[in-house]
Amino acid sequence: MLGTLKEEDIEKLLTEQYIGRLGCHVQGTTYIVPINYVYSNGKVYAHSAPGQKIRMMRSNPQVCFQVDQIRNTFNWKSVVCWGRFEEIADSSEKQNVLQGIIHRMMPLTNTPSEQPSHGTGKTDAYDEEIIVFKIVLYLKTGRFELNERYN
């Protein structure tokens, strides 16, 4: 059985998951990259070191964001959204977002009380190496496939 996800199922999947794929495009080149994110109220919050995806999104802020939950080939959900990249420059908003991302990610490791050993875990909002951004979603779609026989 193939179907379309309801609005509430789309919101649930976006909220429950923490890894999505971001797709951006500049001058004939499409680029997909997995990102850690936190979803809240129609916005996807994430951070990144400077690099290809940031350069591309600064050039063309129209992006695609995709999240899925795949049990197997015949049982899956996938949400595809479109939105606009916006960089977060304000120090306190930046710090709030970074803390939210860290709190979302930390329980997923085996040492939840520790900070990660590399740059992505820094909470110093003044660290210019970390770019914090949001994707303001304007369209969300979702599909699923369910086959009890292969569940």
Place this chain on the structure above:
Amino acid sequence: MLGTLKEEDIEKLLTEQYIGRLGCHVQGTTYIVPINYVYSNGKVYAHSAPGQKIRMMRSNPQVCFQVDQIRNTFNWKSVVCWGRFEEIADSSEKQNVLQGIIHRMMPLTNTPSEQPSHGTGKTDAYDEEIIVFKIVLYLKTGRFELNERYN
């Protein structure tokens, strides 16, 4: 530790995985969709019902293909490739590809000896509802992050 995957590690990840994300772009819209695939010799083989991704790739065959293996936020591998969409029209090649995909997918369900109950498992090369295609890759890149502490 962040790093670049060697050519052999890129080939290994592409071969071992069976779900990837395809990114296509037409007239300002980027679209990411998860697909089942079989990788062989620089080519990604897959099938699809007619729909948005097929329409988009027929219009612009330059696509991005991304595969990853994510243990957690601090331990992952990701391969990003670029290639050209080519539809497979020849009946015997189409049938060979479909059988290859089915053999790759079937051991992943709990009932490997059975055929799936819906269209994607059909092997009839004359079924015009199923489009079989390959992505001929021309560039493959790979990155990884490894943090024993969070493994």
